[in-house]
Amino acid sequence: xxxxxxxxxxxxxxxxxxxxxxxxxxxxxxxxxxxxxxxxxxxxxxxxxxxxxxxxxxxxxxxxxxxxxxxxxxxxxxxxxxxxxxxxxxxxxxxxxxxxxxxxxxxxxxxxxxxxxxxxxxxxxxxxxxxxxxxxxxxxxxxxxxxxxxxxxxxxxxxxxxxxxxxxxxxxxxxxxxxxxxxxxxxxxxxxxxxxxxxxxxxxxxxxxxxxxxxxxxxxxxxxxxxxxxxxxxxxxxxxxxxxxxxxxxxxxxxxxxxxxxxxxxxxxxxxxxxxxxxxxxxxxxxxxxxxxxxxxxxxxxxxxxxxxxxxxxxxxxxxxx
Amino acid sequence: xxxxxxxxxxxxxxxxxxxxxxxxxxxxxxxxxxxxxxxxxxxxxxxxxxxxxxxxxxxxxxxxxxxxxxxxxxxxxxxxxxxxxxxxxxxxxxxxxxxxxxxxxxxxxxxxxxxxxxxxxxxxxxxxxxxxxxxxxxxxxxxxxxxxxxxxxxxxxxxxxxxxxxxxxxxxxxxxxxxxxxxxxxxxxxxxxxxxxxxxxxxxxxxxxxxxxxxxxxxxxxxxxxxxxxxxxxxxxxxxxxx
Numbered sequence: 373x374x375x376x377x378x379x380x381x382x383x384x385x386x387x388x389x390x391x392x393x394x395x396x397x398x399x400x401x402x403x404x405x406x407x408x409x410x411x412x413x414x415x416x417x418x419x420x421x422x423x424x425x426x427x428x429x430x431x432x433x434x435x436x437x438x439x440x441x442x443x444x445x446x447x448x449x450x451x452x453x454x455x456x457x458x459x460x461x462x463x464x465x466x467x468x469x470x471x472x473x474x475x476x477x478x479x480x481x482x483x484x485x486x487x488x489x490x491x492x493x494x495x496x497x498x499x500x501x502x503x504x505x506x507x508x509x510x511x512x513x514x515x516x517x518x519x520x521x522x523x524x525x526x527x528x529x530x531x532x533x534x535x536x537x538x539x540x541x542x543x544x545x546x547x548x549x550x551x552x553x554x555x556x557x558x559x560x561x562x563x564x565x566x567x568x569x570x571x572x573x574x575x576x577x578x579x580x581x582x583x584x585x586x587x588x589x590x591x592x593x594x595x596x597x598x599x600x601x602x603x604x605x606x607x608x609x610x611x612x613x614x615x616x617x618x619x620x621x622x623x624x625x626x627x628x629x630x631x632x633x634x635x636x637x638x639x640x641x642x643x644x645x646x647x648x649x650x651x652x653x654x655x656x657x658x659x660x661x662x663x664x665x666x667x668x669x670x671x672x673x674x675x676x677x678x679x680x681x682x683x684x685x686x687x688x689x690x691x692x693x694x
Numbered sequence: 695x696x697x698x699x700x701x702x703x704x705x706x707x708x709x710x711x712x713x714x715x716x717x718x719x720x721x722x723x724x725x726x727x728x729x730x731x732x733x734x735x736x737x738x739x740x741x742x743x744x745x746x747x748x749x750x751x752x753x754x755x756x757x758x759x760x761x762x763x764x765x766x767x768x769x770x771x772x773x774x775x776x777x778x779x780x781x782x783x784x785x786x787x788x789x790x791x792x793x794x795x796x797x798x799x800x801x802x803x804x805x806x807x808x809x810x811x812x813x814x815x816x817x818x819x820x821x822x823x824x825x826x827x828x829x830x831x832x833x834x835x836x837x838x839x840x841x842x843x844x845x846x847x848x849x850x851x852x853x854x855x856x857x858x859x860x861x862x863x864x865x866x867x868x869x870x871x872x873x874x875x876x877x878x879x880x881x882x883x884x885x886x887x888x889x890x891x892x893x894x895x896x897x898x899x900x901x902x903x904x905x906x907x908x909x910x911x912x913x914x915x916x917x918x919x920x921x922x923x924x925x926x927x928x929x930x931x932x933x934x935x936x937x
Contacts, residue, residue, distance in 0.1 A: 423781060427937045445695060448783035455781075459774040463713040475705045476782040478698060 374437055376401050376528055376559040377422065381431035384417050384583075391417040393583035394431065399576075402557040404550065406574035408564060410681065414583040415563035416456055419532050422561070423453050436528055449477070451528040452521030456536070458513035462506035466497050466516050469505055470523055477524035491519040494549070511542040518546065528559045535569060547573060571671040579678050587678050594674040601640040601677075603667040606650055608634045609660030622653045629676060637667065639677065699788035706779060706792025707799060710766045715800050717769070719851050723761035724804060728754040732808070735872075747812045748898035749871035752891055754808045755833045756862060759801035763841025764854035766793050771849050780936065787929045790842060794925065797838035805830060821902045825910045829897030832917035836890045839924035846931045865891040870899075890920040 377399035384392040392414040399405040407415045420426035422435055424444035433440045438447035460469045470488035479487060492498040495515040505513065514537060521529060531550075535543040550560060550573055564570050570577050571591045578588040587594065608615075611634050619636065620628050626646065627639040638646055647664065654661050667673070675681070714720060732750050736743050770776035779789045809826070812818060840861065845854040868882060869875070869891035875883055886892045897913035 425777060425780060425936055445698075445783050445785055448781065453781045455774070455777065457774050459778050461709070461713060461775055461778075462773070464709070472705065472709055473782075476702055476779070476784065478701065478783070 375399060375434075376403075376436060377405070377561060378434045379418075379422070379431070380433070382418065382421060382428050382433055383430040384414070384421060384426065385429040390583055392421070395578075395580070395583075395585045396431075397578055397585065397588055399559060399561060401559055402554065403575045404554055404560040404562060404573050406562045406564060406570040406577040407580055408567070408570045408577050408675070409580035410565060412582075413580040415580060416532055417583075418580075419453075419530050419561070419563060423451070423530055424448060449524075450526055451530065452524070452526035453530045454518050454521045454532060454534055456532040458510075458517040460505050460513070460517055460520055463504065465502050465504055466492060466508070467501040469516065470520055473520045473523045479524050487523055487525075491522060495519045496545075510537045511539055514538055515542065515546075518549070526558065528561070529553065531560060531562045533563055533565070535564070535566065543569075567671045567675060577671075579675060581679050581681065591671055594678070595669045595671055597674060597677070602643045602646070603669060603673060604638045604643055604646055604650075605631070605665045605667050606636050606638070607662040607664075608636070608654065609662055610634075611659055612657065615657075615659070618657070619650070619653055622649050627676070631672075634662075637673070639673070695785075698783055699785055699791075702779075702782060702784035702788045703792040703795055706789060707796035710762075710793065710796035711799060714765045714769060714796075715762065717765050719855060720761055720765045720800070723764070723855060724758040724800065727761075728757045728804070728808065744812075744816045744818055746872070747816065747818060748895055748902055750812070751805060751809050751830075751898055752833070752869070752894045753866060753871055755801055755805050755830065755894060756837050756865065756891055758804035759797045759834055759837040760841035760844075760858045760862065761855070762797035762800040763793065763838055763845050764851050764858060766796055767842060767845040768849065768851040768854045771846075772851075777936075786933055786936075790846075790925075790929055790932055794835065794838040794842050794928075797841060798834040801834045801838065802830075805834065818902060820904060822904055822907075822910075825897065825901035825907065828910060828914040829894060829901060829917070832914055832921055833890070833894040833897075836894075836917050836920045836924060839921055839928055840890070843924050843928040843931065846928060846935060865889050868892075870895040890917060893917050893920075 375398040379398065380396050382392060382395050383390070395418065407418065409415055417426065421428050422433055422440060424440060427441065435447045436450050438444065440447070461472070464472065467488055470491060471484055474484040474487060489498065489501070492501050495518070497512060497516060497519070500508070500512070505516065508516065514534070518534065535546055538546060547569070553560060562573060574591060576588060576590050577594060579586045589597070616628065616630055616636070623638060623641070623646065626641045629637050629639070631637050638650065643666065651661065728750070731753060735746050735750065767776070780786060813821070841858060844857050844861070848854050848857060868878070868886045869889050870886065871891070875886045875892060878886065893913040893916045897910050900910045900913070
């Protein structure tokens with residue numbers, strides 16, 4: 373079976389800035405493939421190249437068997453795109469927006485209205501079908517934008533940060549929908565900076581930093597790869613401001629990351645030795661130790677290990693996560 | 695594929711007509727401004743007003759189409775919804791042509807109103823309808839394309855309207871709207887013949903004076919040439935914007 377997406381050495385340069393640097397990957401039919409990385413990693417730029425909104429500087433890509441530079445219009449017939457911004461028409465109603473998309477994608481006249489109504493039902497917007505898009509909440513706009521991308525029954529769906537701005541209930545409902553689409557063998561290319569979302573939804577994840585793919589693998593395999601070193605999580609009571617610097621000074625060859633307020637994960641080293649040093653430090657500085665755990669690696673741990681970045685960078689740059 | 699493009703052009707133009715043409719910039723520059731000029735000319739010289747009718751029709755074509763393009767292109771560039779159209783299975787030229795056709799239809803509605811109003815109010819019942827159509831149709835496309843070309847260069851509607859005012863006012867003063875081109879100094883005449891509005895006004899004058907057709911066909915041919923000269927770089931610039 374031919375790959376649904378096949379990317380070879382794809383590169384995008386804006387003047388001096390190298391936004392995407394020689395990335396290669398493939399996505400099989402029915403797969404949910406995640407692009408995980410901080411803001412500015414090149415996720416959206418890659419989607420723009422794969423959907424015909426931007427021309428690659430170098431490299432090649434085939435989507436649904438069509439070359440993205442010379443045969444994009446043919447590929448677009450069978451793919452849906454949910455951009456990062458919900459960009460339907462403010463002056464049109466929810467129903468008219470879907471009808472317009474159905475017309476532009478060549479959905480047969482006899483099916484357009486029924487398909488639009490079915491999607492409005494699915495996304496819980498049927499009661500608001502005659503309301504203008506501009507009157508919708510952020511979550512409702514997101515939902516309608518996704519509905520618009522599904523109007524022609526695409527084989528491939530690009531979702532660029534689909535749950536940004538959604539409340540917990542709406543985000544969960546969207547994840548359920550992605551699960552349903554996966555069952556229908558729709559291939560999904562998803563970009564996200566939410567680790568748990570990527571872990572939950574994706575068959576495979578590419579970790580992207582500064583335009584380069586650092587690793588591509590299944591979430592479980594990424595986590596397994598992080599298991600070759602011990603992880604100890606220590607919860608402290610009140611800590612002084614210089615606490616993290618001091619603690620790192622006591623553990624010079626190890627990586628200590630503050631994952632939560634007063635909660636620290638220490639990667640690597642012999643657990644007994646690490647624990648002894650940490651407890652000694654707490655005793656010296658008169659800091660209370662509330663608890664100690666040995667941790668099974670999560671995708672977050674794998675991300676830290678692969679990128680060397682704090683997972684906080686994913687949340688901070690996008691405005692705090694959820 | 696061309697059938698997909700034709701369908702896309704039709705629905706984009708239809709959507710734009712439904713969505714944008716009651717926006718304030720369309721009304722102020724596309725409707726209020728030409729009407730104000732017409733009234734100003736009428737109040738100044740009501741006796742010879744019929745001589746100004748071709749110029750006023752030409753000006754209505756120019757302002758209504760270019761104002762419409764600023765709205766349909768720049769609103770969508772700012773909101774990102776133009777990208778939504780480019781994600782559909784249509785070629786980029788089809789998306790831009792949809793925008794140009796939408797502006798053309800808006801301009802046609804305005805021009806038809808002004809033309810009919812002038813003809814009926816002033817009793818200008820002697821004109822060559824075929825010649826009028828031969829001049830008005832390509833003119834609407836030319837000035838819509840001019841609007842599209844300049845509007846893809848900027849993002850905001852107000853920037854587009856400001857940029858458009860430069861060619862608009864140069865053409866209004868040099869293309870024979872008020873003063874005949876033949877009465878201008880020779881250097882200005884050369885400039886006038888580089889401007890599409892000159893051929894629109896000349897063709898309209900000939901259509902109303904029932905003069906022989908050869909020059910009207912020449913004017914229509916020149917306008918068709920201007921359409922090609924303007925639409926092709928507009929497509930290229932839009933391509934570049936999304937590179």
